[in-house]
Amino acid sequence: LNLYKQQFALQGHEEKPYSVLSKFIFVADTEEEAQLAALPAEISWMKMFVGAKPDELQLLSVEEAAAYKFTMHELAIREQNRGRFIIGNPAQVKAQIEALKYSAGIDEIMVADFYADQQTRLKGHTLFAQIMQTV
Secondary structure, eight states: OHHHHHHHHHTTOSSOOOOEEEEEEEEOSSHHHHHHHHHHHHHHHHHHHTTOOGGGOOOOOHHHHHHOOOOHHHHHHHHHGGGGEEEESHHHHHHHHHHHHHHHOOSEEEEEOOOSSHHHHHHHHHHHHHHHTOO
């Protein structure tokens, strides 16, 4: 993003550059709850990365995801994909967003919503909205 902004200015544009960063964001009361809520999306993303067929990419339930047995290769891919996610309790998520805001100079964050169930989604979005009022 910094390079984009530098090049934008060098090209003589009068308007300001505008950047949007998209992340998978999972927030819950505790880090453990957030990790569990994120697990179905992490598994789906990992499966897509290894070339799974579309019918194999269906989002698992939290219970199914918790029982999933990762291979060593899948664990490595999951770890590689960690940068796509922001996962944690409200304080952790706020700190990660603020760090991105200052290090990358983002103007807007787009949330990719992959909560596995409606109740967890509602709680996560409520907590996220509270966080964003103070960022």
